[in-house]
Amino acid sequence: MKYAPLNLGRWILWSGAALVFLIAPHLFSGGFALTMLTQMGTLILFALSYNMLLGQGGMLSFGHAVYSGLGAYVTVHVLNLMGKGSFYLPVPLLPLVGGLAGLFFGVLFGYVTTKRAGTTFALISLGIGEMVFACARMFPGFFGGEAGISTNRVVGQPFLGLTFGPALQVYYLVAVWCFLGMAAMFALTQTPLGRMANAVRDNPERAEFVGYNTQHVRFLQLVLSSFFAGVSGALSCINFEIVSEENVSAIRSGGVLLATFIGGVPFFFGPILGAIVFVFFVVALSGFTKAWLLYLGLFFVLMVVYAPGGIASLILMQLPVMRAGRWRELAAPYALAALAGVVALAGLIGLVEMVYRLSEQGASTVLTVLGLSFDARATAPWIVFGAVLAAGLAALRAATRLVGERWGMIQLDLQAKAAP
Amino acid sequence: MEFFLVQSLNGVSYGLLLFMLSSGLTLVFSLMGVLNFAHASFYMLGAYLAFQVSTRIGFWPALVAAPILVGAIGMLVERFGLRRVHKHGHVAELLFTFGLAYLIEEAVHLIWGRAALDYRVPAELDGPLFQIMGSQYPIYRGFMMLVSVAMLVSIWLALTRTRIGLVIQAALSHPQTVEALGHNVPRVFMLVFGGGAALAGLAGVIGGNAFVTDPGMAASVGPIIFVIVVVGGMGSLAGAFVASLLIGCMQTFAVSLDWSLGGISIAQAAPMLPYLLMVLLLIFRPKGLMGTREG
Numbered sequence: 202m203k204y205a206p207l208n209l210g211r212w213i214l215w216s217g218a219a220l221v222f223l224i225a226p227h228l229f230s231g232g233f234a235l236t237m238l239t240q241m242g243t244l245i246l247f248a249l250s251y252n253m254l255l256g257q258g259g260m261l262s263f264g265h266a267v268y269s270g271l272g273a274y275v276t277v278h279v280l281n282l283m284g285k286g287s288f289y290l291p292v293p294l295l296p297l298v299g300g301l302a303g304l305f306f307g308v309l310f311g312y313v314t315t316k317r318a319g320t321t322f323a324l325i326s327l328g329i330g331e332m333v334f335a336c337a338r339m340f341p342g343f344f345g346g347e348a349g350i351s352t353n354r355v356v357g358q359p360f361l362g363l364t365f366g367p368a369l370q371v372y373y374l375v376a377v378w379c380f381l382g383m384a385a386m387f388a389l390t391q392t393p394l395g396r397m398a399n400a401v402r403d404n405p406e407r408a409e410f411v412g413y414n415t416q417h418v419r420f421l422q423l424v425l426s427s428f429f430a431g432v433s434g435a436l437s438c439i440n441f442e443i444v445s446e447e448n449v450s451a452i453r454s455g456g457v458l459l460a461t462f463i464g465g466v467p468f469f470f471g472p473i474l475g476a477i478v479f480v481f482f483v484v485a486l487s488g489f490t491k492a493w494l495l496y497l498g499l500f501f502v503l504m505v506v507y508a509p510g511g512i513a514s515l516i517l518m519q520l521p522v523m524r525a526g527r528w529r530e531l532a533a534p535y536a537l538a539a540l541a542g543v544v545a546l547a548g549l550i551g552l553v554e555m556v557y558r559l560s561e562q563g564a565s566t567v568l569t570v571l572g573l574s575f576d577a578r579a580t581a582p583w584i585v586f587g588a589v590l591a592a593g594l595a596a597l598r599a600a601t602r603l604v605g606e607r608w609g610m611i612q613l614d615l616q617a618k619a620a621p
Numbered sequence: 622m623e624f625f626l627v628q629s630l631n632g633v634s635y636g637l638l639l640f641m642l643s644s645g646l647t648l649v650f651s652l653m654g655v656l657n658f659a660h661a662s663f664y665m666l667g668a669y670l671a672f673q674v675s676t677r678i679g680f681w682p683a684l685v686a687a688p689i690l691v692g693a694i695g696m697l698v699e700r701f702g703l704r705r706v707h708k709h710g711h712v713a714e715l716l717f718t719f720g721l722a723y724l725i726e727e728a729v730h731l732i733w734g735r736a737a738l739d740y741r742v743p744a745e746l747d748g749p750l751f752q753i754m755g756s757q758y759p760i761y762r763g764f765m766m767l768v769s770v771a772m773l774v775s776i777w778l779a780l781t782r783t784r785i786g787l788v789i790q791a792a793l794s795h796p797q798t799v800e801a802l803g804h805n806v807p808r809v810f811m812l813v814f815g816g817g818a819a820l821a822g823l824a825g826v827i828g829g830n831a832f833v834t835d836p837g838m839a840a841s842v843g844p845i846i847f848v849i850v851v852v853g854g855m856g857s858l859a860g861a862f863v864a865s866l867l868i869g870c871m872q873t874f875a876v877s878l879d880w881s882l883g884g885i886s887i888a889q890a891a892p893m894l895p896y897l898l899m900v901l902l903l904i905f906r907p908k909g910l911m912g913t914r915e916g
Binding site: 329 | 740892900904
């Protein structure tokens with residue numbers, strides 16, 4: 202690592218991030234936008250903590266919701282005790298409680314899960330997740346059964362005049378913790394532990410030869426990651442004022458995996474993008490269609506097949522081309538590909554929605570698109586949407602081939618320039 | 622005594638069903654290094670397709686057709702999905718099958734709805750097979766055992782006695798050599814993946830009406846078969862067999878015993894037991910019951 206007295210770019214980036222957190226609720230006003238922003242903040246923290254495992258440590262976990270969920274459960278109980286007046290703790294410090302709870306369970310379960318790496322780790326984390334979920338059914342006293350445990354975040358004395366009743370105050374609480382967590386997790390990647398986690402991910406055998414215990418490195422990484430997961434769990438508890446078994450479920454664990462991967466696992470900021478896209482999918486899209494999970498799954502599978510580096514890699518790939526001033530050559534093929542993609546998507550959405558209307562009992566089979574009504578029981582709309590999908594896919598194939606050709610030419614030129 | 626006998630039979634039949642699922646998973650894993658997260662989804666597809674076929678034509682055609690259809694879907698998935706991700710490594714493959722599990726579940730939601738299907742045991746297999754000291758044992762349980770055992774024996778024969786079986790076995794340990802001898806290893810992969818999916822589909826055909834056919838069936842069986850693979854030892858067929866029977870019997874007995882420990886009855890704790898077993902085994906024997914590799 203080179204010595205840099207003042208990394209100007211990094212300062213600008215982080216101040217920019219802080220500024221975005223600060224002004225976002227004023228850019229997108231309205232209760233709905235604020236709810237989404239708060240959820241994004243929580244999920245950003247959760248996804249970043251997940252990427253400490255998958256991206257930095259090479260540990261694919263299917264049970265990360267255990268740590269955030271149990272953190273949320275401990276927080277909700279502490280909050281309820283505060284409500285009864287048992288003791289006083291300022292509400293802004295509650296995420297610390299969740300974090301410590303996450304840390305505790307990270308130590309407990311991490312001892313078992315990190316014994317193995319790779320695929321076996323993935324399976325064990327899945328098993329631990331299912332075990333905790335089964336526990337939630339078994340101990341309704343602590344987990345609140347199917348209804349969950351609800352709470353009230355407005356307790357005790359206002360902290361510096363803040364009651365955390367209004368949603369805006371909650372947003373800023375989430376924003377501050379999210380920013381602090383982001384900074385802390387970024388700092389962790391620069392520490393010897395963060396570097397060793399990378400080494401253990403890339404080549405465990407060599408890391409062992411250098412004298413590090415890979416199991417120990419994985420364990421520490423998981424414990425620290427579960428701390429931040431716990432913080433995000435506590436934030437979601439404060440935000441929603443309810444914690445239920447869904448918080449520790451496989452759905453949550455899968456969700457954070459999807460969000461992180463879509464954003465981009467190889468990059469620190471990838472999960473931030475992923476969390477934003479994911480919340481958009483969940484909150485915005487689920488209002489429009491019942492099939493949103495299908496679209497999300499399809500998007501995820503396409504990312505796995507075509508862009509394993511996530512959205513972040515797609516953006517970063519453009520940078521060298523832009524720097525060389527040749528992005529203009531790609532603009533037209535990109536536009537074509539986007540257009541073809543939209544056409545294909547329209548066909549697909551039409552088919553999916555018709556399937557859904559036919560299977561859902563009581564749903565009307567008549568759909569209206571752009572003022573045009575048609576019945577899903579008729580044959581004509583199926584042919585039309587099928588044709589649109591096929592045409593879109595064919596156009597997309599041609600467009601991506603064009604993009605690939607141009608891209609390859611530019612890359613060759615850039616390489617030739619780089620190696621004289 | 623009679624309770625013990627009947628429950629053991631139930632446990633063994635459930636265990637054999639679990640082995641039908643975990644054997645395909647283990648074979649695919651040891652051959653391709655891919656842990657197929659969507660394996661339980663193929664089980665679900667088997668049950669749904671069997672329902673669809675059996676309402677049109679009947680149960681017996683469904684018993685043949687549904688596994689073949691699921692196997693064909695599995696081969697398509699391998700050929701056009703998994704093979705493309707292969708170059709990105711095992712994590713990408715695992716993630717691909719994870720996404721696929723989402724897609725299949727959502728597709729089932731869309732096509733068949735969210736409620737459980739009325740997929741019933743056929744009339745000719747409905748009824749008691751024999752009586753042991755006053756309690757009846759259903760024919761269908763016996764039929765399940767028969768199908769499982771017949772399938773296991775035929776797999777074993779196919780793997781050890783046929784030419785393609787020998788090629789598969791050779792490709793398990795020395796894929797390059799097999800390829801050098803002129804065999805199409807990717808095609809072997811496709812066949813094995815499709816075969817594993819077909820096995821899961823068959824398990825779905827006979828398990829779907831014995832238990833329940835609903836969109837949650839993949840999510841409820843999936844984790845159990847992964848636990849079996851870990852407990853038996855990654856990639857060990859014999860281990861998977863022992864673990865399947867063990868967990869099948871454990872689950873069956875736990876649900877029917879009414880002992881309790883500290884206010885929690887064993888029946889309540891039943892869903893947790895396989896995972897607990899996995900955790901204990903990992904602490905005391907990290908390579909699994911019959912696993913050979915550690916790490």
